[in-house]
Amino acid sequence: MPKQSPKINRQTALVSQNCSISYGEKVVVENVSFEIPRGSVAALIGPNGSGKTTLIKAILGLIPMTAGRILIFGAPIDEMRDRIGYVPQRLEFDPDFPITVAEYMDLARHKHCPKSRIAEMLDEVGLPTDIVGRQLGKLSGGQLQRVLIAQALLNEPWLLILDEPASGIDVVGEEAFFKIIQHLKVEHRTTILMVSHELAVVSKLVDNVICLNRQMLCFGAPEAALTEETITRVFGEHSRVYSHTKHKNKHTKNSDDHKSKHN
């Protein structure tokens, strides 16, 4: 098993304290503070260019912060890497690269994790185990996303971070994805932080929502935090469409979200 810091705080999964990030002179994230309790699901929402991916990268220790600090289960990221799973928005490489599902998943497998967990995790996310021999680039968008989640779960992470997990998959794939998130939350008490544009889904699925538009504009349970005024402050006037689509049936809602996502 990986070494664990004596500072570990098992109740609070993620703490951001006055976190600011700049690229040169440009401040991208300013003075963001929040706490995510263990075993909860949180969504980071905001329009394009609001600093969501930058904040996620800082949480993952991929870019430095200009001020503030981030603690994961009470410890700095470098001490908790073994306990974090990360699902990127998309593959960074050419999907035609010759690599099978099993080989790709094995890249993330730590020494303490038995190889048999690859099949177990694929099963966990609802994929047939014979998918292991298939070439990664030949999978559908939904299958690929589930493989990415299965890979991130391989080392039994305490904190799972997903960057826009519902992008690039169809409505059926989205439904399956949200079932997986529910399963992880209920069965494994995995803490989940995801970047999302899907306001309608966020309001149903998550325990906390963090609204970001360079500064943090809201934090809390969606029903309290996602007021019409807050949504307008975060996304601008055009986001009023959300209020009108909120109570439509599921399929209409997904369709509207897709439209607004691409506008």
Add this chain to the structure above:
Amino acid sequence: MELFEMFSYPFMQRAFLAGLMLAALLSFLGIFVTVRKMSFFGDGIAHSTLAGLAIALLAGISPLPTALIWAALVALLIWWLEQRTHLPSDTLIGIFFTSSMSLGVILMSFKAGYQPELVSFLFGSILAIRTPDLIYIYTVGVVILIWLASNLKRLIYLSLSRDQAAVSGVAVSRKTLLLYIGLALATVLGVKMLGIILVSALLILPAAASRLITKTFRGHIIASVILAEIMVAVGLIVSFIYDLPSGATVVLIGAVMFSLAAILKPLRA
């Protein structure tokens, strides 16, 4: 008959021994070069070694170790500038390619007369490989191959997905530096065989051909190395039989193999 005759010559035996090691080394590294879209790296390092060679010739010291040290230095500077400036590696390689080669040309202008060492580095001279060269090729080659094999998973992970590798605990920056240095050293060793102008062919052709015909990563590595060995062995034999320049023949055999792979590649559904 000609084959038996060919292997009776010590220079041909040394050429084969050097060629087989360099084929394995460069084709293995070529997988990282192609996946990272750094095909220019081999060319850049090879051309920048001209300055190292010029320094060695002017100082009257052995060219191969000097070129190895120079190439490692260039790789280190490319890596350092990548971290510092965030410029794409291709841009930095282009800067070192041209500036280091220009330095080499100016330094060479101080040395009057015909320079056989320089010509052999420009176009390669696998048939002129001496035992000390062979010792360098095997010592440096084995060290790099052992390092590659023992870090394979981490190296491919950081080449495919830098962010995921970093989150997973791979020391991305340090491994990238060592990969660049390994590539630079292997390229300089390959220059002895194929020359500054052609060496990148052994980095790119086998890996590119193998990528077209394989479906697994393990298969990709194995096919790349086998194709490179065939490319070198067939190239040397054909060049001996038909009295052709060895480096250019090896590269053309590789190009034929790549063309066959492109034809054989299963059509996409």
